[in-house]
Amino acid sequence: MKPEMKLIFEKSREGRTGYQVPDTGVESVDPRAHLGRWFREDIAGFPELSEPEVVRHFVNLSKLNYSIDEGMYPLGSCTMKYNPKINETTAAMDGFAGVHPYWPERQIQGALRLMRDLEHLLCEITGLAAFSLQPAAGAHGELTGMLMVTAHNKSRGEKRDVVLIPDSAHGTNPSSAHICGLKVQQIASNTRGRLDLESLRAHISPSVAALMITNPNTLGLFEDEIAKIAGMLHEAGAQLYMDGANMNALLGKVRPGDLGVDVLHLNLHKTFSTPHGGGGPGAGPVGAAKHLERFRPVPVIEEHDGQLRFASNRPDSVGKVKGFYGNFGMLVRAYTYILSLGASGLREIAEAAVLNANYVRAKLSDRYHLPYSCLNMHEVILSDKKQMVHGVTTLNIAKRLMDYGFHPPTIYFPLIVSGAMMIEPTESEPLDEIDRFIAAMRAIADEAETNPDIVKNAPHSTTVQKLDEARAARTPILRWKP
């Protein structure tokens, strides 16, 4: 077994450094005299290593990760697809990565044009009137979208302080609405795994600001009554917010704007392939129908005499939600991706993603319980109902998948399915890899019957085995100390 990985602080040796300060030709000041009472004596405990030691440390750390470039990562609702390397090349171009956000407008016409073009592409893909690229992630897009809804209601002199959210929604939805000062009411799902229209009808009132719906929803099902839902909301003067986390299934197939959606966010780090980075950065652009356009964050991009510029004088805007203009580097990547694929490529993504997920369902339906057995979209939900008989849970199955060389699916979500396993293969998996995953899942189902302990004690092959998460929360150690 490999020895325990030391922390960088434990490798530190006094007197080492990995950096040489450049000689600028400027005379050095005495910082103590210069700073007086502001002077800091030391950064106690900070590491001291040479460059080769630093590189080795982080390369060795990287080897303890699983990544999409190593194999299938069927993490439902996260759309872990291949991240094309050309996107990294373009984002790193000096004319993008080296551009300062406060340079004068005539020096940044390329960046502005890219952003304006990307806005137009996202409008075309979603059927909405306008986009803001400012939000930094999906949840940030939700917050921005709901701030726009709130500003819209205020502008009409309406006090609407309730937001309706299905019980299958991501936790970010209620949390984002809360920061907008909205109260959350939960809407039930029906036996078909869709939003229950009766429950919706019972909750609609003049206080309702919006319904936040995820489509396809987190059960991997298309909300087929969406047009009717939009009608009910609009009749009551409320807005339809769509969480576009699962937009991968809809590219080129259906446009949210055509479904009556008023405002939505997209996750560029899901549908549009920007790498997830072990937890970000992402980008969560917000699209709006015509009547909400004027509430977008400032600045917006305007064109005058062929020159593009930022405009901030927008009295109805919700204001700024982030410093500068958004996670521009992620915008370059997503833009590169959309141009690479074109209309037909985007449509083929949705088709292959949906085909792959349905194929997984078809090939596992005899061994795993399917809470909803209909055709699904980009992801399929299984549960541990059949394995529970042998004392094997979803968590056990997830950990055992690691021994077969796979990242587990999303587990115990959505909350409305007991022991949920949410599997999203995405379009970029080769059939051989999907078949290998299916074989692993079937083998684990066998093991649950014949040798449940091997599943229950998994993983067996990883550098660390099952970690004590309760202990971490009970007595938190959140930093190294000498």
Next chain:
Amino acid sequence: MAGRYIPLTEDEKRRMLEAVGVASIDALFEAIPAELRQRGELKIAGPQSELEVERHLASLADLNTHSCLSFVGAGAYQHHIPAHVGQTALRSEFSTAYTPYQPEISQGTLQAVFEFQTMMCQLTGLDISNASLYDGATATAEAMLMSNRANDRKTFLIPRSLHPEYRAVCRTYAANLGFNLVEIGFGADGRSDLAEAASAAGADLSAIILQSPNFFGCLEDWTEAARIAHAHDALAVAVTAEALSLALIKSPGECGCDIAVGEAQSFGIPVSFGGPYLGFLAARQKLVRNMPGRLVGQTIDKNGRRGYVLTLATREQHIRREKATSNICTNQGLCALMATIYMATLGRRGLRDLACLNLSQAAYLRKAIESSRKMRVRFSGTCFNELVVDLGRSSKEVQERLQDRGVIAGLPLGVFFPELATTLLLCVTETARREDIDTLVRELEAVL
């Protein structure tokens, strides 16, 4: 034809459709009512080959300037980035992994975040740090929400010397929460009027939010801010937009502040037209349950081996939903990793040496301006690597004229502060050589 990112062949598709039991791809989408479906293709050109796409992007990049001498900072700093920082962070194992929900196969990311948290604690002089927030502006807004959770009060003192974008984001986040944001002015030294803050502080004070170095580059008095806040049982929030300054300047923790937030883009992350950057948030131990964002903690596996996990998740949206401490989910993981590699490389000595060089650069610039008869340093306060110069005439016009001479001479402040329309905010990092600074001063003098 299979696209280059979509492996399925026509033959495989046929076999798979058969397994699913449907006749066609279209049949897979039958849940979408026919009248709602897209007719025809989207109006988007392509698919394009990699070569064509690369050429197109290069042509857009070429429309941006990137050969000027630039002296713009103001919350985004052009520091040299050692080559191995990007190369190591962009390894597939880091960049193409998801948030580390499954710790057994995510120890690389988790340990790196644990190291990041530790370094941010060491730099800020506080007990705990989260795994990152979007940027300095949203981190400041999160600190405001966090203070409100901690003491259930709604008044915040927001000096005008706080970065205008940070102030704007605070206002946006506060818009529907009934918060009272009170602005505090600044004096001839460029520093906030803390006497004004002391008299504005009352029983409903939740926090004083003070940036140092502030937007004008001047160092502020965190110790006094903490004293005022604590006299009212409120919190002191220290903000830093130029994280490098923390290496040489007395830390927020040492000054008695309760929360430190800011922007750590300076640590190995390119300016990239404003993002992605790296928001950080550190705090005293007693505030841990009120913290937003992810936290990594140390634990052991069943064999007693040390390992790391995401922890204290009961604060977070996926468990607590609308009662969560923040809506944040995806954060700035890879940027935090870049900063961790950068900080580890420069280390205890290198980071201070670099900070000292930045300090020296600004001191040199200051002296050069002070010896000019055509302009003057606007504020007397001590600076780190930025200062405000008063040109005595429209700084926007002067800056425009210098662009034609290959110099981007800082940020004209009139856009944010009408009373400072004759001033420029100048930044000098280690990337400016002495002759570059001399060129800046010479060119300014030439057009004044």
